[in-house]
Amino acid sequence: MYHIVVESPMLLAMVEGPDRLPAYMLLYHIVFLSRCVPALPMLLAIVEGPDRHPADEGSQEVLRGKLCLLEADSAEVNALFTELSARLVTINSEENVIFVAFKTFEEIWKFTTYYTMGFLGQCMENLLLDQDFWLSSMDQKNVGIEISIQEDTLNLMYKGILMQEGNSLTLNSFLKCCYGSQGNMDAHQQAELKRKIEEILQEKKEKVPCATGMTNGSLEDHSVSSKTTLPSGPHFTVHPVEEGTITNQEKLLPLLSFLGGSDYKPDFGTLYGQTPELLLATFNGHSDDIDELVAYLGIARETARKKRLHWSQSRLCLLLGKLCAGSSKFSQARVYFEEALSIPRDGFTDMLMLANIYVNLAVIYLMQKNTEKYFALSERIAALLMGIPDCASTVEKDSEVLKFILKKAVLAHNKMAEARACFLLAKLHWRRGEGADAVPFLERLLVLSAEPAGVRSIRPSHGYLSLGRLYSQLSLPHLCVSSARRATMHPSARLADCLNGMGLVLENTTRLYGIRKQEDTIPAQVALYLSRSLSFTGELAGVGGNGDHTLSQALTLCLSQLFQKHGKLGRAVRSMHTLIDNHCGPSSSSGATNSPERISALVWLAWLHICDSQPEVSLDVLDSVLASMPEHCTTPQEGLVHNMRGVALRCTGDLRRAAESYQAAIYVCEEFEDRSSFTRHLTEAVELFSELGGEEHEVNFITVLLELGQHCVNQRFLERGKIYFEWALLMAIKSNHLDSQLSATRRLCHLYGAVCSDEAQCIIYNEHQLAILATRGDRGQEGEVLETISQLYLSLGTERARRSALDYTKRSLGIFIDLGRKEKEAYAWLQAGKIYQMLGQTELVDLYVQVAQDVGLSTGDTHFILQLLEAVGDVFFNLNQEREKAVCFYRDRALPIAVRTSSTEARLRLSNKLVELLLQLKLYGEAVEYAQAALDISVTLGNRLNERVAFHRLATLYHCLGQFELAEHYYLKTLSLCPTPLEFDEETLYYVRVYQTLGDIIFYDLKDPYDAAGYYHLALAAAMDLGNKKSQLQLCTRLATIYHNFLVDRELSLFFYQKARAFASDLNVRRINLSPDQNFSSMSQYKST
Structure with missing residues (x-):
């Protein structure tokens, strides 16, 4: 029959009024009304203050605008309500109402649970409110979205769906709900701020103790993915014994002594939890046969019974029952378990053994369909599980007993027992790695703990955090973030909860916002977690003296950077001033005033002042940092400070001092080989020099351009390097500075000659270099450049270029003769003769070669x-x-x-x-x-x-x-x-040619067709590996000839002939001749050359 709880005023009138309806009419009205209510209205409102009063009309209008946007594009809100197990019907933005519907009892149960836990409003805040809301709400406490739902309508829908689905789900449907398969978050590019926050989480993972439950511990005694492993227990040797002999007692004495005693020992827990297979491993000296071990333990049991060793007899009966159950001898196992319970004892202090006997016996009763004894025994198991936490491990393989306890607790309206059962079931599924099955029990546990007279089976902040982890595994990002927020903001929260909650938010950022806000690598709501964590570090400082200053500074820096990213520069500056005044000031005991942490904080503060259009304040901060640094000990942070000063001075318009600061930063980078900072400083210096007027800075400007260009070339940014080199050359030509022109030209010659080859450009810049050297009167270098230009013209390969090369060679020859450089002169004569040979004027070659030889001999x-x-x-x-x-x-x-x-x-x-x-x-x-x-x-x-x-x-x-x-x-x-294995096709082709040559020598010259066939086979294998069809055609033809005419193997002859025909068809060769040419010689290939 149906059990209906009537809460609607209209339905109460039908039941209790003078015109009350019969039961069947009441049922009809319930079903009819539930079908007449196709959707559930959700009224949204912006509220504020501790009493959660509606906010001003402007805020409500903003909410209406957001809902209006969702009316046009409801994809995101559809995804949210799918996660909340509801179906979106429509959105009425004018009334701030969203209508949802449900089709199954499971959907409405989940939705009601989320509403009761307060997740609906937080999920709507994640969907509707901008990032700035999270930063603004830090000043206005209790600001958010509140969801109002008509209880009568929800009850009608709830009961109507219940009537349609039947009474099998009325009390315990939430035990069978699940959310689908687990998902994995896609990896995405992390921003610098996110990296810092994750570093904080990693550093604090070992420092902060793991949260545990207030009464019964935490769910995370074991990780979700870990298997429950038993410690190594005792081991015994099975000796061949006969019942009734004297030696029997001596051999069994160690086992009986170990199993004796009324008190529980840790080794007993290991023994109780072992499977039949592990029990076989515990006892040595048998042939891995369960029957042999059962016989041995049976003799031990009988000996214990005769000697009235009741505890040893009880434990042996437990082991015998487990072994018999493992062999599917359930009746025999039941006898042993019942005997273990019937043995007289003074008291039963080993509760874990009792729980094991009860659970194993209950399973056998259930399999044998002895429901009367099963339910009676389940009552005893329930009492043990509810009162003794350690006994919960006995039901890890079968949760039916716990579900039975939960059913009875629900029927009896015992909230304390229900909470305890939910906790045990959630913990059981958590330890077994069944996160989806643990979710409904954990949700129900948190709902019960939030009631006025709720039972604290678990610390709420820890429960919400565990639930958030499970939501994250099930790819439910909105619920995960809501759980993390509840865990962080709950009064029972600790520092570890705040940091772990922040980690959950960061893990689900991409899934929560998707591509729409992918550029916001760090969501603004992380500020709530940073602020809450900072409040705990402040409490640590107040209680324990210094507190964790490193964590406090890291959290404050992250919070300040988050403010700066979202344009809240004033708040970013205030947070940094608070940090510096409290932890980094001169009076702080956290370290010296010039510590790296303090310098980093002050540099970031200076940057915030620059971003806030306060460069003068920034300069004061940076100058104080420089003044506190040691004079004769340069550090990389000094380069950072100089670079920041250059930025600040540039903002004030003092370009000269800014350039000097950049130059100082470059010197520091060069000293520490900081290439990335070096490039940045050079680029900033180029920007400054390009804005400066006057000629006094041009030489330094050219030097900076050349250095930056060379760095770009070294980093393979060739086009950028070429631009800087050419810019430097133009500046040098403008200032008529020959040394700078020569340096820039040589860089360009090297670029086009060695890095990215371009003979024409290289000739142009070498000729310009030649003109500069001629102006300076450097004859030696002029001759070498003439040699280089001659070689460049020769590489062009045209007759005109060769004549030009001859002219430059003769010019260099004249210079070397004038300078008396004999070796250079000899090579110039020889180079001229070589060019004449290329031009076809061979009659002059001997003359120039002879002169070159004479000059060379004269050097000695x-x-x-x-x-x-x-x-x-x-x-x-x-x-x-x-x-x-x-x-x-x-x-x-x-x-x-x-x-x-x-x-x-x-x-x-x-x-x-x-x-x-x-x-x-x-x-x-x-x-x-x-x-x-x-x-x-x-x-x-x-x-x-x-x-x-x-x-x-x-x-x-x-x-x-x-x-x-x-x-x-x-x-x-x-x-x-030859190397093996072969690496290149050229090596394989060499094998083909050499083996084919060997085959030709043996076949045609030494007349040994048998050995020749062996070489041809090796050549063919290499040709097939190479895929060379022409070589395969030749080799198959030769092998077909040998097998047809000499070795007389018709099958192989036909095989190679058919392969040769196939290759001939591919290569358009019309005829294949298999007749041996005895006049052919392998030496003919050399005669034709």
């Missing part, structure tokens, strides 16, 4: 002569004709000098050049000697790359000479030196 420097002769050989080596002249310079002139001077690197270089040159001239026999010499030198130097090149050249030379066995040997030596 052996190492220079060696380098010059090698360079002369390179000139002829690069000619298309008369390349044999290079052999004379390499072999007959340079190499003997290298041998005589023991220049190993030069010998290796010359030997390699001779081998390559003689190979191209087809003088294979002569090349072998130098190839062997190059190999010996490479081995001596340990140069693996040169060693590999030498082996390859030796293999090629022996191949050309027809010594195929030696060629195969050196090719294999070359491959053995």
